[in-house]
Amino acid sequence: MRNLVIVLLSVVCAVLFYFTIVSGSKVFKSDWELPETTAEVDSKQRLVLITQELETPFWNKVSKGALEQAKTETASLEVWGSYGNNQEDFLKKIGIAIYSQMDGIIVQGLDTDEFKTLTKIKAASYGIPIITVANDVPMGDSLRKSYVGSDQYLAGKLIGKQLIADMGTEGEVAIMIDTRHQYFQEQRLTGIKDVLHVYPNIQLIEVEVNDSREQVIATTKDVLNRNPNIAAFIAINADILGAMTQEIESRSQIEPYYIYSCDDDYEAISLLNEGKIDGIIEQSPEEMGTMSVKLILQWLNNEKFPLDLEGYQTDIRIVKATDVR
Numbered sequence: 001m002r003n004l005v006i007v008l009l010s011v012v013c014a015v016l017f018y019f020t021i022v023s024g025s026k027v028f029k030s031d032w033e034l035p036e037t038t039a040e041v042d043s044k045q046r047l048v049l050i051t052q053e054l055e056t057p058f059w060n061k062v063s064k065g066a067l068e069q070a071k072t073e074t075a076s077l078e079v080w081g082s083y084g085n086n087q088e089d090f091l092k093k094i095g096i097a098i099y100s101q102m103d104g105i106i107v108q109g110l111d112t113d114e115f116k117t118l119t120k121i122k123a124a125s126y127g128i129p130i131i132t133v134a135n136d137v138p139m140g141d142s143l144r145k146s147y148v149g150s151d152q153y154l155a156g157k158l159i160g161k162q163l164i165a166d167m168g169t170e171g172e173v174a175i176m177i178d179t180r181h182q183y184f185q186e187q188r189l190t191g192i193k194d195v196l197h198v199y200p201n202i203q204l205i206e207v208e209v210n211d212s213r214e215q216v217i218a219t220t221k222d223v224l225n226r227n228p229n230i231a232a233f234i235a236i237n238a239d240i241l242g243a244m245t246q247e248i249e250s251r252s253q254i255e256p257y258y259i260y261s262c263d264d265d266y267e268a269i270s271l272l273n274e275g276k277i278d279g280i281i282e283q284s285p286e287e288m289g290t291m292s293v294k295l296i297l298q299w300l301n302n303e304k305f306p307l308d309l310e311g312y313q314t315d316i317r318i319v320k321a322t323d324v325r
Contacts, residue, residue: 044076045103045300047293049133052090052108054081057266058285059108062134065289066106073297085239087112094118098126104296109135109147111183116141129299131307133292134285135184139309145299147311148292152184152262155281156191158318159260162279163196163232167258170201171231174223176216176244178237179208185236188262192234205230209240216243224251231258238263245276264319275321284314 049066053059063079070077080097082089091114097105098118105123109115109132119130119142129145136147163173175192178185189206196202205227209219220243224230233248235241241261248254259277261268271277291312298304 044074045297047075047077047104047106047296048097048102049077049079049289049292050090050093050097050105050107051079051081052085052087052110054079054083058134058264058283061285062289065286065291066293067289069290069293073293075293075297077293087114091115091118095122098122098128101126102128104128104300105130106133106292106296107131108133109137109142109144109183111137111181119144129296131292131296133288134283135182136311137183146295146307146309148295149288149311149314150281150283150316151313152187153191154313155262155316156188156193157195158191158281158316159188159234159262159279160192160195162318162320163234163258163260164199166278167232169199172203172205172227172229173232173234174205174207174227174230175234176207176209176219176236176240178240179210182237185262188236211237211239213243216240217247220244220247221251224248231256233257233259235259235261235263238265238268241271241277242267245271249276272319272321277321279318279320282317282319284316287314 047070049063051059051062059081067077067079080093082093087110090108090110094105094107094115095118105128107119107130116137119137123130124143130142132142132144132147132149134149136149136152137144167173173196175189177189193204196204205223207219207223209216220233224247233244235244238261241263245254245259248257248259254276261271261277261280264280264282268277268280272280291314295304295307295312299307
């Protein structure tokens with residue numbers, strides 16, 4: 001009996017050994033591969049560009065430059081945003097990008113406490129680098145890695161110098177300022193003042209205005225009533241320009257006034273082409289998109305560290321009505 005058990009166990013062991021050898025040989029001879037690791041499946045760095053002004057000519061160009069650069073660098077870039085300066089929706093999207101743990105965020109700067117909290121505390125706690133594009137915020141208030149866009153102070157100086165060239169060194173000048181006092185607008189205002197304050201016979205009239213069309217029209221009407229000898233208007237923010245120009249034109253011939261805008265949006269370009277305003281600042285939005293993606297990827301890849309906190313300035317120039325006629 002004992003011999004029979006030994007024989008049976010020997011047979012069972014031999015069979016198991018045979019199947020083990022066969023199975024092992026199939027594994028080594030087959031084309032089956034190990035599953036790719038997560039890093040191999042999704043090796044692209046995930047970036048997002050977030051703006052308050054989707055589908056405007058300016059931001060379409062920023063997006064175009066950013067998307068083309070991301071494709072060149074084999075990075076993943078999504079473009080998010082809101083319409084009509086919806087700040088609540090804009091801030092919500094920044095929060096979503098942070099909690100989604102994007103590798104990098106490129107965002108239109110917004111000079112508010114809510115924006116600064118998101119970029120200074122929440123994004124920093126997740127270790128997500130942020131670059132502001134087109135509109136900046138003060139460096140210490142956001143912990144952004146850098147800024148890419150126009151030198152807004154220089155833009156103001158260019159407007160001031162062009163006004164002197166056109167109007168001369170005396171006259172009343174209304175500077176229309178958004179009541180929200182965005183950082184980039186304050187930089188423009190400082191540039192204008194630094195040029196015009198040299199001339200004692202130029203009187204500056206600073207006018208705060210809400211950018212709703214009705215308020216701009218009412219405020220422009222009041223400025224014209226109070227200052228009948230006014231010679232020039234400067235719109236610090238292009239959102240003010242259209243309604244302001246409309247009200248001036250409804251009151252009198254527009255030719256005697258010198259009118260300038262610090263932006264080159266669709267409405268400003270149209271008014272310039274029609275000869276209703278005298279000059280605008282032309283920016284380089286596509287270059288902004290390209291450079292912002294390039295820089296944030298260089299930071300992520302430890303190729304450029306640290307980035308210049310002062311920012312990277314793109315080209316600007318003043319375009320006069322005579323240049324487009």
